[in-house]
Amino acid sequence: MTESQILAGLLDNARDLTRFYLSKLKEVNPHHQFVIEGSIQLNSYFWILGHLAWAENLLVLHVLGYSQLEVYPWLDKFRLGSMDGEKDGMPEFMEVLEAFKKVHVLAIEKLSSAPLEELDMESSLAFNFGRGNSVREIIKHAIRHESVHCGHLGLICKVNGIKTI
Numbered sequence: 001m002t003e004s005q006i007l008a009g010l011l012d013n014a015r016d017l018t019r020f021y022l023s024k025l026k027e028v029n030p031h032h033q034f035v036i037e038g039s040i041q042l043n044s045y046f047w048i049l050g051h052l053a054w055a056e057n058l059l060v061l062h063v064l065g066y067s068q069l070e071v072y073p074w075l076d077k078f079r080l081g082s083m084d085g086e087k088d089g090m091p092e093f094m095e096v097l098e099a100f101k102k103v104h105v106l107a108i109e110k111l112s113s114a115p116l117e118e119l120d121m122e123s124s125l126a127f128n129f130g131r132g133n134s135v136r137e138i139i140k141h142a143i144r145h146e147s148v149h150c151g152h153l154g155l156i157c158k159v160n161g162i163k164t165i
Contacts (some may be wrong), residue, residue, distance in 0.1 A: 003119060007139050008112040011060070014146040015104055018052065021153035024162045030093050033084055034159050043084045045156050046093055048149050050078035053100045059142035060107040063123045063135045064114055068106065072099045111139065 001009075022045070030046040043051070054075045057068050069075055074091045076082075091099075119136040127133055129141045157164050 003116060003136075004114040005112050007119075007136075007143070008108050011056075011111065011139070011143050011146065012104075012108050014143050014150065018146060018150040018153060021150060021157055021164065022049075024157050024164055025153065025160070028156070028160050028162075034156070041084070042156070043152065045153055046096060047078065047082075047084040048152055048156075049100045050075070050091075050096045051082075052146060052149055053096065053103045054078040055080075055145050056103050056107050056142060058125070059138050059145065060111055061103065063125060063138050064110050064118065066106065066110050068099075068103055072103070075099065 025045055028045070030049075031044050033044045034042045036042065053072070057072075057075055061067055072091075074089060077090060114135075119134065119139070121135050123133045123135050123138045125133065125138060127138060127141070129137055131137050131140075154164060
């Protein structure tokens with residue numbers, strides 16, 4: 001296996017757990033936001049889905065030269081720092097779910113075939129997650145990022161009384 005195939009496998013493996021939690025949330029209002037201690041508002045799983053699609057587009061497809069913003073121009077509404085409560089111009093849940101799935105399939109396809117030299121290249125994002133700004137490091141962050149939000153989905157299951165184990 002190539003390094004690109006290994007990274008793609010890890011990203012896909014992280015998505016498997018995300019899908020598991022999402023499968024448990026089918027009967028839950030995707031727009032509901034829990035409030036903790038009266039003022040701390042958690043993101044809805046609708047926002048998390050959109051955010052994961054936005055992030056995978058940016059952190060995998062964009063750095064590999066295949067952004068999907070032309071296909072899903074509303075993805076930017078789920079960018080880092082965006083608010084879950086923004087309603088103007090938001091897509092429907094099923095459209096976000098479709099993008100979540102399609103962006104991932106394309107990301108796995110493109111990442112799996114990326115040559116080693118491309119992983120070594122400096123990313124166009126100018127991010128630095130402590131180990132540099134190579135395409136490789138940005139892809140590694142995409143894997144971590146998926147896992148962080150997967151944990152949020154697990155918490156949403158728990159606060160909805162949904163058994164996951």
